Amino acid sequence: MLNIYWICFSGGVLFALVTLVFGDILGDIFGGIFDSLSMDHLDFLQPMVLVGGLTIFGGSGIMFNQHTNLDPLKIAVLSLMISIILSILLYFAYVKPMKNSENSTGFSLKDLVGKIGEVSVPIPIDGYGEVVIKVGAGNTNQIAANLEKVEIPAGTRVVVGEAKEGVLYVFPYES
Template identity: 30%
Template sequence: MEMFGYSIESIYLFLLIAGVILTILYILIGDLLEGLMNIGIDGLFNPITIIGYITLVGGFGYVLETIAFFMAPWTILVINLLISAIVIILVNYFIILPFKRSEKNTSYSIKELKGAVGEVFTTIPADGFGEIIISRPHGTVSKAAKSFDGEALPEGTNILVIDIDEEGVFLVSKHYD
């Protein structure tokens, strides 16, 4: 069968190659494409699904044309379009969208740590500096600290962050549970 003057196998192969090239381009400039093309209901027509559909149509079509020689080309085309659509919708809803929803921002503002409870990692002398650690949902923060009350805080002491000075040094006090 021919479409647009080309054999259907050639068209499928072209779509497969175009999908692979678009995938590589998406890896390189995906954020720009996503900003320009993210339209539709809950990102249904985002670049990942469009590129994936093109690649699947090309790949499934080429394989079906090669191995299903007993079927009519129009039947193969319809089956191919339906299978590709079902696969890309399943991949979108069960893999792509959950990953997008689960993206968390691991950055934090130093001001968010005021009032946080932590632990002295390196002893804080009465008139000097030490180090504290504060557990966060996405890891542990280690910061330079000095005593707010002017008392020495030995290693392992639970502390409360009272303030943060201009240089980013934490002013801490002993925390009583």
């Protein structure tokens, strides 16, 4: 049984080292495999959780085998329980929060239509200025022209009426 523990432990450590060096490539491979199986309800079956649990099982089995006088069945059950508990802890403390934090900061200019912003560089009647619009947790500065052919001074709140060719066409916001 000690050989099985060493195989589990060594395999987990080897996987950790390979992941450290080739992490992005392996993440894409394993991520693609798990995504293609569409296991949304089995979200806890992440490679980090599974391999981490296997490594913990092997490591705790080795430790109990060498430092206690328990019989092999009790060591296996105890190692399995520790592995399951720590894998659950790993999932809820690290994997799930990291997965939930993966959101894109990208946006399209078309997404800004209807948003309220503020003029940072005055917009002349027949020219361009700049507006600041809140997007997600940050702000974006965009080139703007006026939609109503009126001069819009800096500090004026505006609404984005349309977006085309990289320019936001805005009009003054009236509350």
